[in-house]
Amino acid sequence: MRQGGRSYAALRHVTRRQSWHDAVHVDLNKAGVxxxxxxxxxxxxxxxxxxxxxxxxxxxxxxxxxxxxxxxxxxxxxxxxxxxxxxxxxxxxxxxxxxxxxxxxxxxxxxxxxxxxxxxxxxxxxxxxxxxxxxxxxxxxxxxxxxxxxxxxxxxxxxxxxxxxxxxxxxxxxxxxxxxxxxxxxxxxxxxxxxxxxxxxxxESIRRTLARAPHRVLVARAARITVAGALAAGIAVTAGFSHPMWAAMGAVAAMQGIGYHVAVHRGVQRLVGNVGGAVLAAGLLALPLDYWGAVAAIIVLQTVAEIMSTVNYALCSLAVTPMALLMTSLGSGLSPAVAVDRVLDTGIGIVTGLIIAALTISGADVERLYSQA
Structure with missing residues (x-):
């Protein structure tokens, strides 16, 4: 199959109902404390x-x-x-x-x-x-x-x-x-x-692990992440958004999984989690929290995010989004309206990341998608 056909198959995979169902699946048996x-x-x-x-x-x-x-x-x-x-x-x-x-x-x-x-x-x-x-x-x-x-x-x-x-x-x-x-x-x-x-x-020593790594493959994947992050941020700048690097982080977060199917799952999960997390963040940022109040919220959210990281990435993102915004507000102060920017920027990043991943998908990844159909 040529690259164009691979990319089309990859983009179709994003719209499959099963892809969204798998992305929101929760397995509490994987939770650790x-x-x-x-x-x-x-x-x-x-x-x-x-x-x-x-x-x-x-x-x-x-x-x-x-x-x-x-x-x-x-x-x-x-x-x-x-x-x-x-x-x-x-x-x-x-x-x-x-x-x-x-x-x-x-x-x-x-x-x-x-x-x-x-x-x-x-x-x-x-x-x-x-x-x-x-x-x-x-x-x-x-x-x-x-x-x-x-x-x-x-x-x-x-x-x-x-x-x-x-x-x-x-x-x-x-x-x-x-x-x-x-x-x-x-x-x-x-x-x-x-x-x-x-x-x-x-x-195994760090040196030996590095020596055994498939460097050519990993460099190519790292290059994709670099391009996706820069492109997502550039689109956000062109659109006039205030925090373009949030778009870049959305693209990177979606693409840092090894396989394309993982990128789709993480992208959907991060998008869903960011929407819910933005609502929670807006509420917290509207409160008159002092340093210690913000810190208490950050610690709780961080711990919840760590517990949920092995359960479902959407639930993890639900906690990470307000935690990250509260942590940022410690140094600069943020208004509740910034939560909307977070969702929009992240959405741009996720879409950009998935498109780049689809355009550069490998034949092995396409076969894996078909085997899951």
Whole structure:
């Protein structure tokens, strides 16, 4: 089948009733609590310390760093360590890139191009290291937030420092059960060799994992994400929307799944979740919440989002949307009307992402679609 026929089949798949039914399917048996609670605890600690020390406008960057705890949840702890270390560096780097863009200023299209390239690089990184979690869109969100915040050199330093501190908290929170078992073993003298033996089978160095990755395929996929993000933001700019990078994030979020069918599911789920989340966000932004009120809402929403991430991405987005807007409002303040912009921008991004995915779909993906018909 030629590429034109593949793309047509892919676009038809979006309109299939089964595609929408599968996208809104909920499986509560997949819900977990322990890992989400550790993520919530890490974010809580960062917000509390930031609030008590008076760094209210910087608290969001610390929380973004702490979100590294949301990655690598299925990985055995010895494998998780190296991957979390990479993420703990990647998150501050993303914030630093965005903050530098904010200080330098310049044409809006330059910022769109740089952050879209960052999204592609982040996607390549998580794919090549087999990192499970929120994906490249988190690094993109961090860079966008830093670009809006930073206006002078010291802002860059503070943002990167807060993100780095939060990342340390996030890594420790993710590894907490393993570290505590090791500490208990050291104190009691009991060996944990059996656990180490079972997990060492799947242990692999970062270097070896990168060496085994299908780089040519992943580079092509990362390039698609870069193009989709930049194109979605460009369309939003042309349409006169105030937050074009939200459109770029919508495209990236939809496309960061490996297969086209996953992109369709994530796109539908993110769109449905954003509509409901925008309504919730508008209500929360209309309330006279102070720092601590906003933080309490963010922590609850973040924990719910982590629990729902394995159940259904629409429910996850339902919590993520107001959480992200509340986190953004800590540094700049937002009106309830911004929730409408969020839905429109995200809609543009999702549609753009799915079209790009359809135009570049592989033969293997088309066969998978037909097998599901």
């Amino acid at each position: 322990a890992a989400p609670l550790r993520v919530g605890a890490a974010v809580t600690l960062v917000f509390v310390v930031s609030g008590l020390t008076g760094h209210h406008t910087l608290a969001g960057f610390g929380a973004l760093g702490a979100l590294v705890a949301a990655f690598c949840r299925p990985d055995p702890y010895p494998v998780r360590v190296g991957r979390l270390m990479v993420l703990g560096v990647a998150m501050p780097v993303s914030v630093g890139i965005g903050a530098v863009l904010g200080v330098v200023g310049g044409p809006e299209l330059v910022g769109i191009a740089v952050i879209s390239l960052l999204a592609g690089a982040a996607a390549y990184l998580v794919w090549s290291l087999h990192i499970v979690g929120p994906g490249a869109v988190v690094f993109m969100f961090a860079a966008v937030g830093a670009e809006s915040f930073a206006r002078e050199a010291r802002d860059v330093i503070w943002a990167v420092a807060m993100t780095s501190g939060g990342a340390v908290v996030g890594v420790l929170a993710s590894l907490a059960p393993w570290l505590l078992r090791g500490l208990r073993s050291a104190v009691t003298g009991r060996s944990v060799a059996a656990e180490q033996k079972s997990s060492s089978v799947r242990r």
